[in-house]
Amino acid sequence: xxxxxxxxxxxxxxxxxxxxxxxxxxxxxxxxxxxxxxxxxxxxxxxxxxxxxxxxxxxxxxxxxxxxxxxxxxxxxxxxxxxxxxxxxxxxxxxxxxxxxxxxxxxxxxxxxxxxxxxxxxxxxxxxxxxxxxxxxxxxxxxxxxxxxxxxxxxxxxxxxxxxxxxxxxxxxxxxxxxxxxxxxxxxxxxxxxxxxxxxxxxxxxxxxxxxxxxxxxxxxxxxxxxxxxxxxxxxxxxxxxxxxxxxxxxxxxxxxxxxxxxxxxxxxxxxxxxxxxxxxxx
Numbered sequence: 001x002x003x004x005x006x007x008x009x010x011x012x013x014x015x016x017x018x019x020x021x022x023x024x025x026x027x028x029x030x031x032x033x034x035x036x037x038x039x040x041x042x043x044x045x046x047x048x049x050x051x052x053x054x055x056x057x058x059x060x061x062x063x064x065x066x067x068x069x070x071x072x073x074x075x076x077x078x079x080x081x082x083x084x085x086x087x088x089x090x091x092x093x094x095x096x097x098x099x100x101x102x103x104x105x106x107x108x109x110x111x112x113x114x115x116x117x118x119x120x121x122x123x124x125x126x127x128x129x130x131x132x133x134x135x136x137x138x139x140x141x142x143x144x145x146x147x148x149x150x151x152x153x154x155x156x157x158x159x160x161x162x163x164x165x166x167x168x169x170x171x172x173x174x175x176x177x178x179x180x181x182x183x184x185x186x187x188x189x190x191x192x193x194x195x196x197x198x199x200x201x202x203x204x205x206x207x208x209x210x211x212x213x214x215x216x217x218x219x220x221x222x223x224x225x226x227x228x229x230x231x232x233x234x235x236x237x238x239x240x241x242x243x244x245x246x247x248x249x250x251x252x253x254x255x256x257x258x259x260x261x262x263x264x265x266x267x268x269x270x271x272x273x274x275x276x277x278x279x280x281x282x283x
Contacts, residue, residue, distance in 0.1 A: 057197035065210035066097055068198050069182070072208045073101055077180035081208070082106040084171070084181050085135075087123040088241040089256075090219050092130075092228045094184045094211060099130040107135045108174045108181075112166035113145075114155070114243035118232045125229060138174045140166045155245050159261055166243075180206040186214055188256070216256070 060071065073081060083098055085091050085107050098105050109123060127135050144165040148154060155162040175181055186209075187196060200207040211219070223230065233241055237249030239256040248259040 053197070053199050053201050056199040060198060063198070065094075065214065068208065068210040069097055069101055072180060072182065072210075073105065077178075077206065077208075080178050081180040081182060082108055082175065082178045084108045084110075084175070084183055086110075086184075086242065087119055087126060087231070089231050089234050089239055090186075090211075091184060092126060092230070093219050093222050094182070095126055095130055095132065096222075096226055096228055097210070098182070099132055103131045103133045105134065106178075107132060108171070109135055109137050110167050110170055110174075111137050111139050112243050113140060113152075114162075114166065114245055116233060116241065116244045116247075119241060122229075122231050129229065136174065138170045140170050144169060155243070159246065175205065178205065180208055182208045182210065184211055185209050186211050186219075188215055 060068065063071065083094065083105055085095060087095075087109060095107070098107070111120070123135070123137075126132065148165050149162065154165075181202075185196060196209055196212050198209055198212060200209065222228075231238070231241060238247065238259060239250045240260055241247055242260055246261050248262050250256060250259040
C-alpha cells in the first residue's frame with residue numbers, strides 16, 4: 001500500500017496520520033452531557049469496545065450533521081478520527097463541512113487504479129477549492145496486484161476479489177491508526193443502510209455517519225446554498241460513483257446505488273463489512 005499527499009498539501013500538512021495526541025483534560029471535562037460511564041479516555045480501544053452504541057444513537061439522535069461532527073472530532077475521538085471519502089457524487093457536502101471544522105483532519109481516499117479520470121480531477125479540484133490540507137491518497141499494494149490481478153481484469157471474473165485487493169485491504173491498513181472514521185453513508189441509498197444510526201461499531205473501530213438521515217433533496221439544497229461543484233459525472237446520470245468498470249448511470253426510479261456492480265448480487269464494496277458481512281447499528 002502506498003500513501004501520498006496532493007502536491008499542494010505536502011508542504012503544509014502538519015498533522016499527519018497516526019498522530020496519537022491524547023484528549024486533553026479540558027476536552028474530557030467538556031463531555032459532561034454523556035453518561036458517566038463514558039466520560040473516559042476515548043482513545044482506548046478497550047474502552048471504545050464497551051461503549052453502548054444504542055445509547056449514543058438514542059441520546060444524540062436530535063443532532064444536526066454539523067453537531068455530530070463537532071461531537072466526534074472535538075470530544076469523542078479528538079486526535080484519532082479520520083474521514084473516508086470517495087470524492088464521489090455527494091462527497092462534497094461532508095468534505096465542505098469537514099473543511100470548516102478543521103482542514104487538517106485526515107481524509108483517506110482510496111485510488112483503486114480503476115477510477116474514472118473525472119474522479120481524480122474532482123479530487124484535485126476539491127482539495128484546492130475547500131483548502132483540504134491532509135487528503136491522503138492510498139493505493140493497492142503492488143505485490144497484491146501482481147499476485148492476483150497482474151492483467152487488470154480480475155473485476156471480470158471475481159468482483160469481490162477485485163474490491164478486496166484494490167479497496168478493502170488498503171482501506172483497512174490506512175485506518176489502523178484511528179479509533180473512529182467518518183463515513184458519508186445515507187439511509188436512502190439502499191435497504192442495507194436503512195437501519196443505520198449516527199454511530200456504529202465496525203469491529204474495534206467506531207464509524208460515524210453524520211449524513212445518515214439526510215435526503216437527496218437536503219444534499220442538493222446544501223450544495224446549491226454553498227455553491228459547491230458537483231462531480232462531473234452526476235450530469236451524465238451517475239448517482240453513485242465508484243470504479244469505472246463496475247459503475248453505470250442509474251435509471252429513473254432506481255436506488256442511487258443501483259448502478260454499482262449492475263447485474264451482480266453485490267451492493268457494497270466491502271469497506272463497511274466485518275467478517276464479510278454488512279454491519280447493522282449493533283454488533
